[in-house]
Amino acid sequence: xxxxxxxxxxxxxxxxxxxxxxxxxxxxxxxxxxxxxxxxxxxxxxxxxxxxxxxxxxxxxxxxxxxxxxxxxxxxxxxxxxxxxxxxxxxxxxxxxxxxxxxxxxxxxxxxxxxxxxxxxxxxxxxxxxxxxxxxxxxxxxxxxxxxxxxxxxxxxxxxxxxxxxxxxxxxxxxxxxxxxxxxxxxxxxxxxxxxxxxxxxxxxxxxxxxxxxxxxxxxxxxxxxxxxxxxxxxxxxxxxxxxxxxxxxxxxxxxxxxxxxxxxxxxxxxxxxxxxxxxxxxxxxxxxxxxxxxxxxxxxxxxxxxxxxxxxxxxxxxxxxxxxxxxxxxxxxxxxxxxxxxxxxxxxxxxxxxxxxxxxxxxxxxxxxxxxxxxxxxxxxxxxxxxxxxxxxxxxxxxxxxxxxxxxxxxxxxxxxxxxxxx
Amino acid sequence: xxxxxxxxxxxxxxxxxxxxxxxxxxxxxxxxxxxxxxxxxxxxxxxxxxxxxxxxxxxxxxxxxxxxxxxxxxxxxxxxxxxxxxxxxxxxxxxxxxxxxxxxxxxxxxxxxxxxxxxxxxxxxxxxxxxxxxxxxxxxxxxxxxxxxxxxxxxxxxxxxxxxxxxxxxxxxxxxxxxxxxxxxxxxxxxxxxxxxxxxxxxxxxxxxxxxxxxxxxxxxxxxxxxxxxxxxxxxxxxxxxxxxxxxxxxxxxxxxxxxxxxxxxxxxxxxxxxxxxxxxxxxxxxxxxxxxxxxxxxxxxxxxxxxxxxxxxxxxxxxxxxxxxxxxxxxxxxxxxxxxxxxxxxxxxxxxxxxxxxxxxxxxxxxxxxxxxxxxxxxxxxxxxxxxxxxxxxxxxxxxxxxxxxxxxxxxxxxxxxxxxxx
Numbered sequence: 001x002x003x004x005x006x007x008x009x010x011x012x013x014x015x016x017x018x019x020x021x022x023x024x025x026x027x028x029x030x031x032x033x034x035x036x037x038x039x040x041x042x043x044x045x046x047x048x049x050x051x052x053x054x055x056x057x058x059x060x061x062x063x064x065x066x067x068x069x070x071x072x073x074x075x076x077x078x079x080x081x082x083x084x085x086x087x088x089x090x091x092x093x094x095x096x097x098x099x100x101x102x103x104x105x106x107x108x109x110x111x112x113x114x115x116x117x118x119x120x121x122x123x124x125x126x127x128x129x130x131x132x133x134x135x136x137x138x139x140x141x142x143x144x145x146x147x148x149x150x151x152x153x154x155x156x157x158x159x160x161x162x163x164x165x166x167x168x169x170x171x172x173x174x175x176x177x178x179x180x181x182x183x184x185x186x187x188x189x190x191x192x193x194x195x196x197x198x199x200x201x202x203x204x205x206x207x208x209x210x211x212x213x214x215x216x217x218x219x220x221x222x223x224x225x226x227x228x229x230x231x232x233x234x235x236x237x238x239x240x241x242x243x244x245x246x247x248x249x250x251x252x253x254x255x256x257x258x259x260x261x262x263x264x265x266x267x268x269x270x271x272x273x274x275x276x277x278x279x280x281x282x283x284x285x286x287x288x289x290x291x292x293x294x295x296x297x298x299x300x301x302x303x304x305x306x307x308x309x310x311x312x313x314x315x316x317x318x319x320x321x322x323x324x325x326x327x328x329x330x331x332x333x334x335x336x337x338x339x340x341x342x343x344x345x346x347x348x349x350x351x352x353x354x355x356x357x358x359x360x361x362x363x364x365x366x367x368x369x370x371x372x373x374x375x376x377x378x379x380x381x382x383x384x385x386x387x388x389x390x391x392x393x394x395x396x397x398x399x400x401x402x403x404x405x406x407x408x409x410x411x412x413x414x415x416x417x418x419x420x421x422x423x424x
Numbered sequence: 425x426x427x428x429x430x431x432x433x434x435x436x437x438x439x440x441x442x443x444x445x446x447x448x449x450x451x452x453x454x455x456x457x458x459x460x461x462x463x464x465x466x467x468x469x470x471x472x473x474x475x476x477x478x479x480x481x482x483x484x485x486x487x488x489x490x491x492x493x494x495x496x497x498x499x500x501x502x503x504x505x506x507x508x509x510x511x512x513x514x515x516x517x518x519x520x521x522x523x524x525x526x527x528x529x530x531x532x533x534x535x536x537x538x539x540x541x542x543x544x545x546x547x548x549x550x551x552x553x554x555x556x557x558x559x560x561x562x563x564x565x566x567x568x569x570x571x572x573x574x575x576x577x578x579x580x581x582x583x584x585x586x587x588x589x590x591x592x593x594x595x596x597x598x599x600x601x602x603x604x605x606x607x608x609x610x611x612x613x614x615x616x617x618x619x620x621x622x623x624x625x626x627x628x629x630x631x632x633x634x635x636x637x638x639x640x641x642x643x644x645x646x647x648x649x650x651x652x653x654x655x656x657x658x659x660x661x662x663x664x665x666x667x668x669x670x671x672x673x674x675x676x677x678x679x680x681x682x683x684x685x686x687x688x689x690x691x692x693x694x695x696x697x698x699x700x701x702x703x704x705x706x707x708x709x710x711x712x713x714x715x716x717x718x719x720x721x722x723x724x725x726x727x728x729x730x731x732x733x734x735x736x737x738x739x740x741x742x743x744x745x746x747x748x749x750x751x752x753x754x755x756x757x758x759x760x761x762x763x764x765x766x767x768x769x770x771x772x773x774x775x776x777x778x779x780x781x782x783x784x785x786x787x788x789x790x791x792x793x794x795x796x797x798x799x800x801x802x803x804x805x806x807x808x809x810x811x812x813x814x815x816x817x818x819x820x821x822x823x824x825x826x827x828x829x830x831x832x833x834x835x836x837x838x839x840x841x842x843x844x845x846x847x848x
Contacts, residue, residue, distance in 0.1 A: 029645055
């Protein structure tokens with residue numbers, strides 16, 4: 001039976017970064033862009049009015065005694081945002097225009113609506129309007145076509161980690177989707193004839209499906225996308241059919257059915273579907289029955305398959321120890337603290353070991369004066385979630401070590417989110 | 425016209441923490457529980473076998489010469505996970521049992537399958553099996569009913585910030601949903617006759633909807649739940665109908681239609697729907713036309729309504745300055761760095777101000793030897809997203825300040841995510 005370090009090494013070797021795929025821009029914040037975003041439009045796409053008012057010809061103003069006198073113009077059209085006009089403006093004419101509307105041909109400046117001194121401010125075509133703008137500048141209140149960028153220009157370069165503003169920029173140039181290293185997709189199947197959904201009341205011999213919801217949440221906590229596939233019974237055909245679907249994801253997580261009992265159909269089913277076993281069983285407690293394999297796919301990165309033990313504490317410990325590092329590798333995101341396996345603490349009570357396997361024992365970590373302190377918690381084993389819920393770390397008692405007594409320095413693995421909370 | 429500080433004060437006064445609601449446990453990680461989770465079951469729910477093997481009566485073993493001799497038993501039934509048996513075990517009998525199955529009445533220990541020394545290891549009812557277990561302990565490999573916790577016991581206490589392990593624990597006790605301070609729901613409506621979805625090619629006078637996707641992503645970046653409601657045209661009835669729906673959320677974000685033009689229908693429509701205006705227009709650039717109001721709801725926290733300006737740079741600046749602090753207040757999460765409005769930097773170029781409004785100018789911040797350095801970027805105004813995409817901060821030029829020259833110390837607002845990236 002291989003040990004934890006060897007198992008991790010084999011997982012690292014099998015895991016490769018997922019291939020880039022198209023992602024909705026709304027969902028792309030924080031992802032790394034893999035293909036330039038190129039504009040299909042000038043920005044602004046046309047000379048655009050930046051004010052509500054009147055589109056005019058500057059020459060009608062610059063000669064009006066330094067713009068100090070009112071100028072009377074004939075309103076020849078009205079153009080709102082989203083509208084255009086075919087009119088070509090002539091001298092002494094103007095067009096009533098709204099913020100964001102395209103300037104009519106011939107016009108090169110906008111007089112704000114509040115500069116109208118006579119004629120209705122809601123001037124209709126055919127009416128006269130008198131305006132006075134003492135601060136008039138040629139070309140004022142017009143955003144020039146292409147002044148921000150041009151069609152064909154790269155507006156976001158590949159390699160950039162996408163931000164909120166890039167979402168808007170991509171939308172502006174018609175990139176409703178972008179190519180990025182997207183969150184891996186993770187299928188989740190829980191197996192076992194005894195399982196019912198958590199919303200049901202179990203009958204005799206049944207228990208609720210705890211691993212499905214827990215694994216979904218664990219996948220989300222790694223920034224990946226869970227695909228919950230429900231409960232598979234321990235019957236060859238329904239199990240095979242569900243697994244075959246689940247193999248389309250980047251990772252398939254199964255729980256249960258990986259021991260050597262009569263109903264443990266998962267390893268055989270996976271192998272029949274072409275998943276190559278990389279290891280089965282790892283020397284640790286809880287979690288020994290864990291199965292790991294790889295399905296090669298012709299035009300995509302391989303699917304990594306984890307057969308996790310059915311007991312929920314084993315499942316969660318195996319997720320933290322093995323699945324999280326795999327997700328880190330394939331997503332290119334930092335999910336495991338670099339020093340995770342080098343942390344030590346001073347033990348404040350005593351703990352028993354196991355002769356044949358290292359034990360990962362739920363413990364309470366706290367920051368003491370001269371470093372971390374660890375205290376193991378009463379623990380009923382691999383199905384005792386309540387004990388794990390009171391812990392914020394795992395204490396490692398190595399194989400063949402009889403145990404530790406108070407004051408000894410021991411290896412500990414903080415359970416990321418819980419421990420961060422407590423130490424803040 | 426009120427200033428930014430007064431606007432923020434009024435927003436803080438109007439915003440209250442959202443009321444707790446029921447959340448799927450898979451989605452509850454990181455949320456604070458508002459109601460105890462109480463178990464409806466013992467855990468384990470019955471005496472449970474922890475091994476594949478044979479359920480036996482300990483007395484048949486403890487007298488067998490210190491368990492060193494093989495014991496022959498009659499297999500009387502087989503029970504798998506999810507099954508039960510009505511059999512009551514008698515001396516010299518055993519039941520073939522699978523991991524996770526309920527122990528039959530009378531049995532109090534399990535002999536692992538690998539301890540069978542004769543008789544098939546897949547023993548059927550009616551056959552004999554001979555087992556030998558030199559390390560036999562009374563009650564071994566049985567997880568006792570209720571040994572983890574009891575029906576009626578509180579397994580997660582209100583006030584706890586929920587973790588992965590709590591998801592499993594809640595599922596185990598049938599709490600498929602829990603009551604928590606959930607992410608606020610934020611409706612998003614972009615208004616304007618000129619807008620088309622980002623996937624379309626705009627016709628004359630049209631532009632793509634940039635604010636919709638950008639605001640969705642911004643809401644997600646605050647841990648809240650966006651409800652994208654699409655584009656509303658500048659016509660009273662469709663706008664009214666969409667806004668009326670949007671008001672059911674904790675926050676309604678609108679963009680566009682808040683100036684004083686003919687087509688700026690948003691303020692009037694909101695007031696007709698009972699939304700009380702708290703302010704309209706704030707003295708800043710970009711973002712002056714911003715509208716903010718509150719709709720009181722009989723049995724829920726009030727809906728906060730932001731009418732953001734239509735230009736995308738204004739929208740994003742107003743989101744960061746005003747909406748993010750509102751989301752921080754109603755979600756009880758930390759979203760705005762505490763020292764956000766106290767940061768300064770030394771200017772490395774010159775910048776012009778505005779007489780009537782403070783200007784929030786896109787700038788590039790970097791960490792120099794003696795603190796932050798800031799450089800403003802060329803900027804085409806409130807529609808120039810490309811300029812903002814190259815910035816990682818905003819430089820504040822106060823009202824009536826003519827501008828700053830190189831070397832002066834200025835107030836800056838790092839744009840959270842971008843600046844964090846650059847400084848790492």
